[in-house]
Amino acid sequence: MELSMSGSSLRTFGRCVTFLARVASELVLQAHPAKLELHTLNSSRSAYGSVSLARDFFDTYHLDAAASAPSSTPLQCSVLLKSLLAVLRTPHAALDRLAISLPEPDSPKLQFTLHCLNGVRKTYWIVCSAEPEVQSLALDRGRFPSRLTIRPRELARLLSNFQSSLQELTIIATDPAAGLPDAGGDVGGKAVELRSYNDPAKDDCDTRLHTQLWIDPVEEFVEYVHAGDPVDVTFGVKELKAFLTFCEGCEVDILLFFEKTGEPVLLVPRFGLDDGSTSDFEATLVLATMTVSQLADSNDAQQPATSAQHNVEPRAATTPSVSNHTKIWSELSAMLNR
Structure with missing residues (x-):
């Protein structure tokens, strides 16, 4: 070669x-x-x-x-x-x-x-490694019922509202026609919520600060598609920021596909070529999501992660870059080499 x-x-x-x-x-x-x-x-x-x-x-x-x-x-x-x-x-x-x-x-x-x-x-x-592990994962974009498109600069601005040490982020998507449910008051057309996920098992300063950000898709997103009941996905922030930096350098928008709790999210660059031509390179980022929904009320939301530890066999080793509840993340390995 x-x-x-x-x-x-x-x-x-x-x-x-x-x-x-x-x-x-x-x-x-x-x-x-x-x-x-x-x-x-x-x-x-x-x-x-x-x-x-x-x-x-x-x-x-x-x-x-x-x-x-x-x-x-x-x-x-x-x-x-x-x-x-x-x-x-x-x-x-x-x-x-x-x-x-x-x-x-x-x-x-x-x-x-x-x-x-x-x-x-x-x-x-x-x-070169003697026996490289072949890694290939192909996800059909058509399997994802929901998606959003955002410019890297706008996403960076939204993420700046959260602690720099935040490891996992939750996105809650609601049908724009129904509006985002909020017991504290009227949020108007803000159909998307970004919420910090903090490990309830940890007792440190990071877990004492909880950030919620309500977003109007018309104002912040280039495109937003979601219908039906609210869904949420929780995934790692470090990889999201890496993809953000990549798309910002390439001057392309970020297209995020998602389905529901426990299912992976797919991120790809949106080139937006008006002449009908295609780009000579493509990039893909697939992130596993937590198997426990964050849509429950605040009291119940602190318990599922602990109970899930007894129901899910820990197959993946934890790393310092993610929380202690990595073991309850859905695994990508089941979809590899399909």
């Missing part, structure tokens, strides 16, 4: 790697005849990120004859994202192009060559 990129493609590639590095630590590259796919899955199997780069994205894109056959198995390898970030540390403004090479399908190292504008050439070799 040999490929090279420059200009805007090189900058986009850098944003893709940075986004995926904030989701997980290891990257699986799969080279197909028509595209290069980048996949990553975090250790708790609650967040999956992928990027697909079309052949036209690159200045040159070459696979050997065996890998180029339509029926052949994709050429793949796995590298640590920390190492890849170190390679891309050189400012893009100083680079002419980047070349990537895998001499043989079973090569132990992946070669990266940076061609700088001042004539300097930097070559790096990154060790």
